[in-house]
Amino acid sequence: MRKFIATPVAIIVLLAPVRLPAQSAAELGPETTQFVAITGPTVALTGVTVLDGTGAGARPNQTVVIEGNRIAAVGPAGAVDVPAGAEVRDLAGHTVIPGMIGLHNHMFYMGAGGRMSQGAVSSPRLYLAAGVTTIRTTGSVSPYADLNVKSNIERGLAPGPRMHVTAPYVTGPNPALGDMAQVTTPEEARRFVRYWAGEGASWIKAYTTIRRAELAAIIEEAHAHGLRVTGHICSITFQEAVDLGMDNIEHGFGTATDFDPRKRPDECPPNSMVMVGEQGDPSGEIARALVLSMVEARVGMTSTMAVIEPMTKGRAVLDERTLEAMAPEVREDYLETVDAIQADPDWAMTEAHLQKHMTFERGFVEAGGVLAAGVDPTGIGGAIAGFGDQRNYELLIEAGFDAPTVVRIMSANGARIMGIEDELGTIEPGKLADLVVLQGDLEADSAIIRNVTVVFKDGVGYDSEKLIDSVKGMVGIR
Structure with missing residues (x-):
C-alpha cells in the first residue's frame, strides 16, 4: 500500500520454477550464529501437532525429522524412525507449521506522517523471528540496499528470511x-x-498511475526475462490487469477500481480507496464476475489486512510487542495518529470497509482463487515486519477461514504464486526444512501464532526471542 491518501490480449507464458539457495549452520557467520538455537544436522521434533500447509486438518502427536536442510520424514509418533545420533526435541504441547511466506513485505518501514527508513537490520530479524522465512520485497525504495541484504543473508553474514527482490516501484x-x-x-x-532483470530483481511491481500500454509492455518484457509482475493498481482495473496477463494483484477489495463508478480509462479516480469502501459491493455482480475472471486466469491475490486495520476507525492497534520494537519518537508519532483517527468523526476508513475486504477475500477463496498474505509495513506504521504478518493470520481467522486454510494461505499459496512450491510452503519429506514451532494449540487459538519459540530455515533453528530482543527500539531507525 505504501501510503494512505484520504483524498490487449492476455499474455500466456510458462515461467520456470525458481531455484533456491540453501545453507547449513557451518556456513553462518558470527552475526548470524549468535541467534542459532539448534544446529543439526539431524533433528527430530517429537510429540508435535502438525498443520502442514496443504489445507489438511491438524495432526497431533507427530514426529518431524530434519536431515541437513531438508525434511526427511513426517508421521505419527512410533511410525517414524528417528536416526541414531539425532538431536531429539520433545515438543508436546507445541504446533509446527511451515515457514510463512510474506508476499507483500518490504525492507523499508513507513510510519506516521510519511516517516520512512530502511530496516536493513530490524526488518530481516523481525521477519525471521515471527516465522516468516521467505519474503518478496513488493516494491523497493532502495533496491540496491535490498539486494545487498539478500546477499548478506545468503552468505550467512546476517540473519533473515529468503528474499525475492522486487525492482523499484x-x-x-x-x-x-x-x-x-x-x-x-x-x-x-x-x-x-x-535493466532490473539484469540487476537481480525477480519481480516487478506496478503502482497506482501505471497505464495500460506501459503495463502491457512491462508484463510481456518481464515474462520474456523470467520475471513476474504484481501491482497496487488504480488507473488500471483488476479486470484490465487480468486481461493483460498480470501474475498477482495486491491488497484486494479496497484498490479495485472496478467498483468505482467514476473510473475512466488509464486514470486513477481521486480518493478511490474511500469510494470503493463506501460504495463497492464485495459480493455483488461486479465482484462475482471479477473473482471468476481472476480464478480462470490463475491470477493470485495478496491480502494485506494488517496494514489496513491500524487505519480503521475503532480498531486502535496497540500491540505491546510492536510498540516496544519502535524507536521512541516513532512510537510517539504513531500513538498520536491513532488517537487522531479515533477522534475524527469523519474518518473514512471504517469497520464496514475492513469487513468488505474480508468478504471479498472469502468469496475469492471460495471460488478457487489463490490468496496469499503480506504485512506491507507502511500506512500509519502500525503493521511492522513479522508481527504484522502474524496479525494477518489472526485477521484471516476473524474473516471466517479455519486454521488449516489460513496456514495454507500464509505458506503454500505464497509459494505457489512465487513458483517455489516444489521447495517450500508445506511440511513434506524432501522439501526445505523451513518450519515454525509455536507453543500451544494454534487450531484452538489464533493468538498462538505469536508464541514462536524456534524458527527453522534450511534446517537451522533460530531463537525467536533473541532476534526480537536484538531490535527493540530500532524500527523506524535501522
Missing part, C-alpha cells in the same frame, strides 16, 4: 510519486524491466 506520470520510476512509453517500460 514503477508507475505512470505523477508528480506526487517522485521517488518512483515513471514510465510514459512502452519502450521506457521495457527498458526499465530489462
Whole structure:
C-alpha cells in the first residue's frame, strides 16, 4: 500500500520454477550464529501437532525429522524412525507449521506522517523471528540496499528470511510519486524491466498511475526475462490487469477500481480507496464476475489486512510487542495518529470497509482463487515486519477461514504464486526444512501464532526471542 491518501490480449507464458539457495549452520557467520538455537544436522521434533500447509486438518502427536536442510520424514509418533545420533526435541504441547511466506513485505518501514527508513537490520530479524522465512520485497525504495541484504543473508553474514527482490516501484506520470520510476512509453517500460532483470530483481511491481500500454509492455518484457509482475493498481482495473496477463494483484477489495463508478480509462479516480469502501459491493455482480475472471486466469491475490486495520476507525492497534520494537519518537508519532483517527468523526476508513475486504477475500477463496498474505509495513506504521504478518493470520481467522486454510494461505499459496512450491510452503519429506514451532494449540487459538519459540530455515533453528530482543527500539531507525 505504501501510503494512505484520504483524498490487449492476455499474455500466456510458462515461467520456470525458481531455484533456491540453501545453507547449513557451518556456513553462518558470527552475526548470524549468535541467534542459532539448534544446529543439526539431524533433528527430530517429537510429540508435535502438525498443520502442514496443504489445507489438511491438524495432526497431533507427530514426529518431524530434519536431515541437513531438508525434511526427511513426517508421521505419527512410533511410525517414524528417528536416526541414531539425532538431536531429539520433545515438543508436546507445541504446533509446527511451515515457514510463512510474506508476499507483500518490504525492507523499508513507513510510519506516521510519511516517516520512512530502511530496516536493513530490524526488518530481516523481525521477519525471521515471527516465522516468516521467505519474503518478496513488493516494491523497493532502495533496491540496491535490498539486494545487498539478500546477499548478506545468503552468505550467512546476517540473519533473515529468503528474499525475492522486487525492482523499484514503477508507475505512470505523477508528480506526487517522485521517488518512483515513471514510465510514459512502452519502450521506457521495457527498458526499465530489462535493466532490473539484469540487476537481480525477480519481480516487478506496478503502482497506482501505471497505464495500460506501459503495463502491457512491462508484463510481456518481464515474462520474456523470467520475471513476474504484481501491482497496487488504480488507473488500471483488476479486470484490465487480468486481461493483460498480470501474475498477482495486491491488497484486494479496497484498490479495485472496478467498483468505482467514476473510473475512466488509464486514470486513477481521486480518493478511490474511500469510494470503493463506501460504495463497492464485495459480493455483488461486479465482484462475482471479477473473482471468476481472476480464478480462470490463475491470477493470485495478496491480502494485506494488517496494514489496513491500524487505519480503521475503532480498531486502535496497540500491540505491546510492536510498540516496544519502535524507536521512541516513532512510537510517539504513531500513538498520536491513532488517537487522531479515533477522534475524527469523519474518518473514512471504517469497520464496514475492513469487513468488505474480508468478504471479498472469502468469496475469492471460495471460488478457487489463490490468496496469499503480506504485512506491507507502511500506512500509519502500525503493521511492522513479522508481527504484522502474524496479525494477518489472526485477521484471516476473524474473516471466517479455519486454521488449516489460513496456514495454507500464509505458506503454500505464497509459494505457489512465487513458483517455489516444489521447495517450500508445506511440511513434506524432501522439501526445505523451513518450519515454525509455536507453543500451544494454534487450531484452538489464533493468538498462538505469536508464541514462536524456534524458527527453522534450511534446517537451522533460530531463537525467536533473541532476534526480537536484538531490535527493540530500532524500527523506524535501522
